Amino acid sequence: MSRLTVYRDDDPGSVVLRTEDAAGIAEALREIGVRFERWDSPVVPAPDAAPDAVLAAYRPYLDELMGETGAGSADVVRITPQTPNLAALRAKFLSEHIHSEDEVRFFVHGWGNFVLHVGGRIHDVHCVAGDLISVPAGIPHWFDAGPEPDVVALRVFTDTTGWIAHYTGDDIAERFPAA
Template sequence: MTTLSIFDAHNPKAAPTVTHDSGEIGELLNSKGVRFERWPTQNLPADAAPEQILEAYRSEIAKLKSESGFQTADVVSLNPDNPQKEAFRNKFLDEHIHSEDEVRFFVRGLGIFYLHLGDQVFAVQCQENDLISVPQGTRHWFDMGPEPEFTCIRLFTNPEGWVADFTGEDISSRLPRFEELEGVTA
C-alpha cells in the first residue's frame, strides 16, 4: 500500500505523521510541487520485456513527454537475485539533486523516495501504479531495500539518463531505512 511518512528533519527519531490515503498523499505532495498520480494497471506478464512495458504505457508516456519535454523513456527492473543489488541500493542512498525532474512510474514492486523539503522529510513508499515526479533541484534519495523487487518506467530530458549531484549531507543516514519503514506500512 502506498504510504507517506513525514519526518521532522531536525528530529528524525520522532514519530512521523503517516497516511495511507492516496488522495491525501497526492494533495500533500502536490502542495510541495511534487507530482504524484495513480495510473491504471495494464495487464502484463511478470516477466514482461521493457519494450512490452513501454508499449503498454505508450499513451501515458507520450502525454508526459509532451507536457514536460522528456526526450527518452526506459525501464529499470531489479530482483532479489541480482548479485549487484547491494551496490545498486547504495548508489541511491545518499542525498542528491538532479538538474532535471526525476520521474518514476512503478509497474510492479515498491521502493521509497525520501524528499527533503525544508524542515521535513517526506518518505513516499511507492508501489505498483504510482507515478512520482521529483522536481529538479529537490534534495532526495531512494531506498529499494535489501531485497529489491521492482520495475519502473523512467523518463529523462537528458539523453545521458540518471545524473546526480550529491549534497554531502548525512541526513539520509539519520532516517529509518526501507526495512524499518516496512512496519509503518502494515
C-alpha cells in the same frame, strides 16, 4: 498500499503526518512541488516482461506524460536480488542527491521509497505499482527499494543521457531508517 510519512529532519522518531490516502498524498506533496498520481491502468505486464513490452504496454500514457513534461526518452529499470552489483547500486541510491531535471518514475511492479528532504522535513513516500511520482529538479532525496528489491519502474528523462545524480554530501539518509 501507497503511504506518505512526514518527519522533522532533526528527529527520525517524529511523525508530523501519515496517510495512505492517494489524494491526501498528492495534496501533501503538491505543497512541496512534487507530483504524485495513482494511475488506474488496465495494462499490467508480467513482472518479467521485456523492457520493450513494458514500454509498449504503457505507450499511450508515456506519450501523454512525455508531451506534458517535454521528456525526450523513457526506459524501464528492473531491480531484483539478482541485479549485478546490487549493493553498490543500492548505496548509490541511498545517498542524498539532487538532479538537474525532474525525476519521473512510474511503478509497474513492486515498491520503493522516495525520501525527500524539503523545508526541514523528511517526506517518505512509499510508492507501489500504479504510482507515478515526479520529483522536481533540485529537491534533495534518496531512494530505497529494500535489501532484497523486486521493482520494475518506467523512468522518463528530458536529458537523454539518463540518470545523473549530484550528491549533497549530507549524511541525513543514514539517520533515517532504510526500508
